[in-house]
Amino acid sequence: MYRMFVVRTIRRRAAMLAMLALLALLASAAAQADTPIHYTRAVAPDARIEIHNVKGDVRVTGWNRNEVQIEGSLGSGAQPLQVSGDAGALDIRVESAGKSGWLGFSSDSDMGPTTLDVHVPHAAALDIHVVSAPVEIDGVDGRSVNVNTVSGRVHLGVSADQVKVDSVSGDVDLAGSARGFEVQTVSGEVQAATLKGNVTAQTVSGDLLLHGAALGRVNLGTVSGRIQLDAAVAPAAAWKIDTMSGDVRIDLPPATSAQVKADTFSGDLHSDFGKPVSGNGPGEHLGTRLGNGNGSIIINSFSGDVHIEHATH
Amino acid sequence: MNLHFEDRQKLRALAQPVEPQHDLWTEIAARIEREVPAPRRHFRWLALAASLACVAVLSGVIGVRLLHSNTAAHIAGQPGTITQLAANAGTTARWRPGDPRLRGAAIELRAAQGELRQALAIAPHSEYLQQLLDRTEHQQMRLRHLDLGAG
Numbered sequence: 001m002y003r004m005f006v007v008r009t010i011r012r013r014a015a016m017l018a019m020l021a022l023l024a025l026l027a028s029a030a031a032q033a034d035t036p037i038h039y040t041r042a043v044a045p046d047a048r049i050e051i052h053n054v055k056g057d058v059r060v061t062g063w064n065r066n067e068v069q070i071e072g073s074l075g076s077g078a079q080p081l082q083v084s085g086d087a088g089a090l091d092i093r094v095e096s097a098g099k100s101g102w103l104g105f106s107s108d109s110d111m112g113p114t115t116l117d118v119h120v121p122h123a124a125a126l127d128i129h130v131v132s133a134p135v136e137i138d139g140v141d142g143r144s145v146n147v148n149t150v151s152g153r154v155h156l157g158v159s160a161d162q163v164k165v166d167s168v169s170g171d172v173d174l175a176g177s178a179r180g181f182e183v184q185t186v187s188g189e190v191q192a193a194t195l196k197g198n199v200t201a202q203t204v205s206g207d208l209l210l211h212g213a214a215l216g217r218v219n220l221g222t223v224s225g226r227i228q229l230d231a232a233v234a235p236a237a238a239w240k241i242d243t244m245s246g247d248v249r250i251d252l253p254p255a256t257s258a259q260v261k262a263d264t265f266s267g268d269l270h271s272d273f274g275k276p277v278s279g280n281g282p283g284e285h286l287g288t289r290l291g292n293g294n295g296s297i298i299i300n301s302f303s304g305d306v307h308i309e310h311a312t313h
Numbered sequence: 314m315n316l317h318f319e320d321r322q323k324l325r326a327l328a329q330p331v332e333p334q335h336d337l338w339t340e341i342a343a344r345i346e347r348e349v350p351a352p353r354r355h356f357r358w359l360a361l362a363a364s365l366a367c368v369a370v371l372s373g374v375i376g377v378r379l380l381h382s383n384t385a386a387h388i389a390g391q392p393g394t395i396t397q398l399a400a401n402a403g404t405t406a407r408w409r410p411g412d413p414r415l416r417g418a419a420i421e422l423r424a425a426q427g428e429l430r431q432a433l434a435i436a437p438h439s440e441y442l443q444q445l446l447d448r449t450e451h452q453q454m455r456l457r458h459l460d461l462g463a464g
Contacts, residue, residue: 131414132414150414150415150459151414166455168415168418168456168459169417169418184448184452186418186421186422186452186456187417187418187421202448202452204421204422204425204449204452205421205425221441221444221445221448223425223428223429223445223449224425224428242441242444242445243445244425244428244429244432244442244445245428265432265435265436265439300439300441302432302436302439302442303432
């Protein structure tokens with residue numbers, strides 16, 4: 001009889017403990033769940049907006065209101081969204097609760113992804129820092145857009161004065177335009193469909209696939225990445241294109257006015273403008289004048305092939 | 314025609330496995346059989362030595378982390394860090410980032426620098442190759458800066 005009582009008591013206590021454990025687990029899961037973000041504040045039409053988010057998504061859209069609106073969800077393990085600054089300059093940060101230093105690898109692994117959907121005045125200047133979070137910016141036409149990323153891809157539907165992207169392995173896609181476009185990556189691919197103004201693009205193995213209108217100062221360089229440039233030469237333009245082993249293809253409109261100088265050490269050289277000549281070594285050289293020769297195009301390749309062609313459009 | 318490709322082919326040929334000239338297993342098996350099992354009384358000393366080694370390794374790791382974070386904090390507060398790091402470029406050729414997110418890019422940059430140096434050895438007066446090498450070194454410095462920031 002006594003033994004049965006003891007067994008029942010033990011069973012009851014075990015059931016209670018299991019219930020408590022389940023409740024604790026549920027409470028912990030609730031604490032870990034993403035927290036919704038809703039934030040709005042007034043800012044100047046040309047305010048500088050700085051955003052830091054390690055992983056998740058960053059979407060920035062320009063609108064016609066003089067206010068910043070942040071929607072989205074804060075990943076588990078993140079501190080509450082930090083927004084500081086004033087109407088002229090606003091700083092928005094997502095940081096790990098566990099460790100200071102937003103770039104820290106532990107903050108990447110300890111924290112869930114955070115989604116930031118930010119609306120800003122269309123003339124705002126942007127400064128965005130991410131690690132793996134993809135960045136999408138649309139409808140912004142302010143004085144500058146700067147993006148720093150490690151592996152997150154970057155889409156820029158902007159028409160800002162100056163656009164600058166520093167990436168390690170993330171791809172970069174400029175769908176808008178900029179008077180000055182500056183980009184560097186190690187292995188990310190760079191694409192631009194509607195370039196104008198001045199362009200500086202440097203990669204190691206990433207390809208540069210660039211199309212645009214009249215370009216003034218152009219400085220392109222890759223170690224092994226492919227270079228494709230389809231654009232017009234602006235008056236008094238200066239284009240410099242260097243690669244070690246990447247292939248280069250330049251498409252020029254028929255009315256181009258420029259001095260063209262192209263050299264390969266061991267790669268092949270084909271040109272619709274002028275005739276390349278071979279020297280003593282395996283490489284080829286081209287020197288020719290197109291139209292009045294106003295601009296300057298200099299192409300150097302060590303072992304990559306170079307094609308200079310008539311644009312077909 | 315393409316020297317760069319030929320160099321790669323030669324390097325690939327060097328990386329082929331080499332077969333031993335005789336069967337090594339017989340000798341290895343004989344050595345294993347000769348191994349005498351350690352007396353039980355030595356186990357305590359081994360455990361003590363292992364514990365001491367663990368403590369030493371942990372202390373080393375903590376020390377390095379502290380030094381690293383101090384260096385990161387020091388560097389974060391100083392302008393011109395990239396320039397200072399660039400000055401040490403020669404000593405950082407074998408640098409390997411602590412942050413795993415940067416390791417692929419570091420390997421790629423090192424390989425690119427090696428290839429550029431090979432090309433420069435063939436065409437030493439190519440200014441553009443030197444400029445490309447300078448840029449890859451600048452990118453490596455940027456990666457180091459990111460790695461220090463990652464702690």
